[in-house]
Amino acid sequence: MIYFEDMDVGARHEFGSKTVSREEIVDFATQYDPQPFHLDDAAAAMTPFGRLAASGWHTGAMTMRIVVDAWSDKGFMGVGSPGLDELRWLKPVYPGDTIRVSSEVVAKRESRSRPNLGSVWSDVLVHNQDDVLVMKYTSIVMMLRRPA
């Protein structure tokens, strides 16, 4: 089990990767973000994307899945998130791209109101197959404290 006490400021984690297909990009965009540049190459050619690219919310969701899969294997005692800061979609994610997720713990604090919980801040970095940073944000996660 990984409790609040086990998260050291400065620690880095590698979570894994995922290759995204055109079909997945179009499926997500159709359901949640049907802007033309997420659905169609010709429409995207008229925007800074240049060609069909994934919704930023899709990249965020895929990133979450990669993190959850990695942490679940290790018994990560997270109990939800109050939010995130400074999310940046720095470069497009295109069909066939492979995204890779890593993080660094940047701060932590015991909860004042709930003695069994603490909060952990981490910089989450998402790179593509060319080691280009495509997305980053600072996550905030509530974790269980280690039972006495």
Add this chain to the structure above:
Amino acid sequence: MIYFEDMDVGARHEFGSKTVSREEIVDFATQYDPQPFHLDDAAAAMTPFGRLAASGWHTGAMTMRIVVDAWSDKGFMGVGSPGLDELRWLKPVYPGDTIRVSSEVVAKRESRSRPNLGSVWSDVLVHNQDDVLVMKYTSIVMMLRRPA
């Protein structure tokens, strides 16, 4: 058409609403955020959620869809987003909840490097059917400037 020049600081917009089902919550979580409290009432009972609640990324994605549908109808000339700030998941979204999205334009700036683009900052607010604020963030959207 709604161009950069048409977005006035202080303007408020109402985008629409959506009722989310248990099946949709579980489907999204299964694919993108399979933490136990997004999949199962019993597991959620041991967390601050209390019972099965939507992934925050799902709430974000549903919010995006509501905004895109509303803006598409009006010819919104958005060409992507460099990111968002201070996203907060303030209260859980439960099966059967209806979320409603509104926004207020808080700042705007012409692009220095691309004379045909400008950036618009908006506070995006998501309330549930009881008028409780469940999510908020500050969006940043690039828009086309009105052709001369």
